[in-house]
Amino acid sequence: MANIFSNQEAQSLSSNIQNLWNKLLTSSYNEIELQNCGIVSFPNHSLSKNFSDLNVVNADDNLIKALPSSFFNHKNLRSAFLSNNQLDDLSADFNKLTKLALLTLDSNYISDMWPLGLCRNLVMLSLKDNQVKSIPWSFSSLEKLEILSLDGNKISTLPDIAFSSPELQIFSAASNQLESISNAITKLRKLKVIILSQNELSQFPYALGDITSLEQLNLASNNLKQLPESIAKLDNLKYLHLEDNEIQNIPTNIHQCSSLQFINLSKNELSYLPNKFSELRNLEVLVMDDNQFTIFPEQVLECPNLKIISMKNNPFSEDLLKENMPDRILDSHNIQLFL
Template sequence: MHTLEQLRAGALSGVQRLQMRGGLTEFPREIFDLADSLEILDLSGNALSSLPDDLPRLRKLRIIFCSDNQFTELPAVLGACPALTMVGFKANKIRTVPPASLPAQLRWLVLTDNLIEELPAELGERPALQKLMLAGNRLRALPAGMAQLHRLELLRIAANQLTEFPAWLPALPRLTWLAYAGNPFCEQREVAMTGTPSAAIGWEQLELKQKLGEGASGVIHRADYMHDGATEDVAVKLFKGAMTSDGSPLCEMAACIGAGAHPNLIPVLGHLERHPDGAHGLVMSLIDPDFINLAGPPSLESCTRDVYDAGKRFDLASTLEIAHGIASAAARLHQRGIMHGDLYGHNIMHCGQGRTLLGDFGAASFYDPASPEALPLQRLEVRAFGFLLDELAERCDATAAAEPALARLRQLRDACLHASSAARPLFDDIETQLRTLKQD
């Protein structure tokens, strides 16, 4: 974090990344003194409502974050910044997105949790766009021109006012991670899923212990669960109730419950009732501390691809075990009409023997398995699995004798990443192929 005093004193000369928070109401003009070096500007968490007309003087600026401010319009001056590729204005009061505000080289746009009712048709004229986050707005439709976004890989349109599923979405050749829950067109399916039976666990039966972790949608605590005369160690996830980048935490809770029991999913013991503040929550089995995340989330540079530790390696047996476990879990979800929406290595936990658990249902969406869009939606997620296979194969240490098996794994990867969605296998078939590969 940097301060205005440092900036004015010239102590930040030459910095490439500047982060300033703390009640700014106007854009500090001293930032222009950094024009020869500044590439990333983070002014989130202030009280800004406008940007200066001469912002393009920051000619090297690639990334700008202005989340949690007071903007009512996405500043048109952004589109004039010559090097700008990433724009993040989450949690403002934005109602209007002028066509001029969209940089020509736009790659990543975050407008989550605003008041946007309509997007400009020109959004479909940004061919480099890979990541588009629009959850928690008031959109009633998407511009038809978005069907031309052939590089778009991640799309978040959950918690809007869309009355129809955009039929052209599954035809986007690179779309891989999609979240659309919380819209009127899928309300009926979500109500049915929310009604999935789940044990009710009273707040008075729980004694919270230390915090285990915190994500966008909630906080996870270790807890004692008193029932049937015994005490059980569990994990309790308390949902924050606010909009996340993926959508509504309530949809996440419905997906966790609706998924049911599976050896590669974290067991849900029940939903929370009678919290003193009315908070929603889930009580889950406590994960063995030997489990760790398979990867880290995408970086600003990788955009849509996970980041792995440099020394991360697997033997062939572990590689196949991880792949088979996740394929089996995904097949289970699809059978139940649930699309995970965020099938990534950073949402997979594994132990040294290859046993895996697929978690984080924050981007989950629901569909009718008998509907026309069911298979195209499933094949979007298959593409995500193809990237996972690519990452596993790249880090697999296979002996010469095991090389034929690794070659078959790569063939499956290629099938999952096929440019034609209709040519990709479904998870039932993928799971069968991987089970056979494990046994051979």
């Protein structure tokens, strides 16, 4: 009976899907919502007569293995959401989607991205959690790209072509195998966010110090041992994530990052902070858990806007902490202290 029920259930699902397609084929839409419908494929025949003005396709969370040629007949398509499917091969027909601006292909099985470089008007591209190992030369054509997310792939290096778009504002390649990045990244004058956490970087990419537009930098969970003084040139930087590295000291000119609001330095090997750290006048949150501090760094109390300090799991005893802790922080209503 279990097998019979299973077959009936499958037939019912297939029937429902067919009914859905029939409904779509007899209607006119500029947007299709098909997420989590159990779809295995798009219809092989063209939908252009019914969807000549199709702008948006949302087919996330299905079982789609390939895109038929008819998919690329929708010349007005601007947004395509195809994450959480089973796509592994991308068609060169992507060059037909001349108006495509937003494309998400997260959580598929894609290893070769070169056809996507043919979508010259892409503004946002997300390929998280795929099987990508390298950036294809075709990406040099993506000159309008503003957001590129490549988290959770197998990329070991970022060549010049990864940074071809002068419009790029957000670049994320967390959870890869990166050991280095190209100096070409310095050409990106509009770049605001870089996320390279959970990689294999052993040196702070010196080129990053020249990206003065940067507002958020995440290099957590790498193998960094020191920070260059060039980091001080990032005077627009607001959020800095350096947790889970091997950093032993902070550059004495860190105070020149005058816009910093949030710093996470947890799980490093810090035992002191530079005296001018107190000049970070916009700093609101400072996290330094799991380091090697034996004495509380009193200079942080001079940061006028500081609201939260966390220094859990540092090797100072309660007695030593009380002796070195200014009474004003213990009584303060403006600063939350976590030890």
